[in-house]
Amino acid sequence: MNVQAAPRGQSQCKATYQDVLDAAPHMVGEVLAGTLHVQPRPAMRHARASSGIGAKINPAFDYGDGGPGGWWILDEPELHLGDDIMVPNLAGWRRETMPDFPDSAHCAIPPDWSCEVLSPSTRRIDQNEKRAIYAREGVSHLWFVDPDAKTLESFELADGRWVLPATLAEGAPVSLPPFDAISFPLDALWPEGASAKGDAAE
Numbered sequence: 001m002n003v004q005a006a007p008r009g010q011s012q013c014k015a016t017y018q019d020v021l022d023a024a025p026h027m028v029g030e031v032l033a034g035t036l037h038v039q040p041r042p043a044m045r046h047a048r049a050s051s052g053i054g055a056k057i058n059p060a061f062d063y064g065d066g067g068p069g070g071w072w073i074l075d076e077p078e079l080h081l082g083d084d085i086m087v088p089n090l091a092g093w094r095r096e097t098m099p100d101f102p103d104s105a106h107c108a109i110p111p112d113w114s115c116e117v118l119s120p121s122t123r124r125i126d127q128n129e130k131r132a133i134y135a136r137e138g139v140s141h142l143w144f145v146d147p148d149a150k151t152l153e154s155f156e157l158a159d160g161r162w163v164l165p166a167t168l169a170e171g172a173p174v175s176l177p178p179f180d181a182i183s184f185p186l187d188a189l190w191p192e193g194a195s196a197k198g199d200a201a202e
Contacts, residue, residue, distance in 0.1 A: 052188055071093065115143040135161070
């Protein structure tokens with residue numbers, strides 16, 4: 001996956017939502033700290049990890065099947081948080097946080113949980129600019145899933161700062177806040193027999 005800051009010409013004006021709308025249809029656009037970032041759709045292994053998390057969490061927490069329910073869980077929602085426009089791989093809202101489901105193309109309510117699936121070219125942005133914005137907006141829980149290292153880092157916000165209570169690897173059971181009412185093996189997120197080296201090109 002190739003991420004690049006889009007050229008802004010000579011004026012160096014801050015990027016706006018119009019810049020996101022003007023991005024090529026096959027690209028994902030985000031505006032972070034006034035800079036437009038565009039990238040193609042996720043690579044297959046990246047998409048597999050993202051889809052797998054949703055498949056494990058959604059039944060129990062969004063639909064209430066075998067779990068507590070009480071959440072909205074979405075793939076790649078467009079978030080407008082202040083002047084920043086972000087597209088996390090997944091995000092979730094407790095229904096008391098967002099009682100009415102938006103009938104719009106984007107959401108201005110910060111999620112209670114966000115998940116970013118890291119790739120070599122998005123890692124820096126996810127772990128720096130986007131993590132800082134999530135903290136600023138009071139997002140309580142942030143997961144980083146790394147298909148190359150086959151790890152999951154679970155962060156919690158405490159007094160405006162991120163703390164890292166858990167890093168999972170190998171086939172460790174995933175039973176982490178805010179979704180600790182269920183458990184699933186971490187290696188369920190990776191395609192069987194996939195080689196990190198062989199699949200790393202993005």
